[in-house]
Amino acid sequence: MEVDVLVGDYLAGMGVKALAERYGVHRATVFSHLRRRNVPSRCRGLGIDEKAEAVRLGRAGVSMRAIGRRMGVDRKVVRAALVEAGVIVDDGSNASDR
Structure with missing residues (x-):
């Protein structure tokens, strides 16, 4: 290679x-x-519109994993957006992960 x-x-x-x-x-x-090679990483996050869509989908009952797949990001990125929006409460555990 x-x-x-x-x-x-x-x-x-x-x-x-x-x-x-x-x-x-x-x-x-x-x-x-x-x-x-000291190449800077691209940490893919969600823009404002994408966060709004993730919140809408989360409130509609779509799992974080499914939202992440749809949006091309990790489930943890989706979870952070849902916590930020108050859709789920961050209690420090992963019990609320779907």
Whole structure:
């Protein structure tokens, strides 16, 4: 595998999961290569409109995991948006995770 090409693909916008599939390696390997090359990570969050949509879906009973899949983010990002909006209470545990 050519790490320079992988880094270029990441900088061009490819996601870590897609890179892992393309190069036949684990996501952790992709992260390791990026870290070794001092490539800044792209922590994908939700914009204002996306947060509003996540809140709407959460109030409609859609699970955090399903919302995350739909919006292309981790369930924890969705959970943070729902806590911020007061849809769920952050009690420090994961008991409220769906």
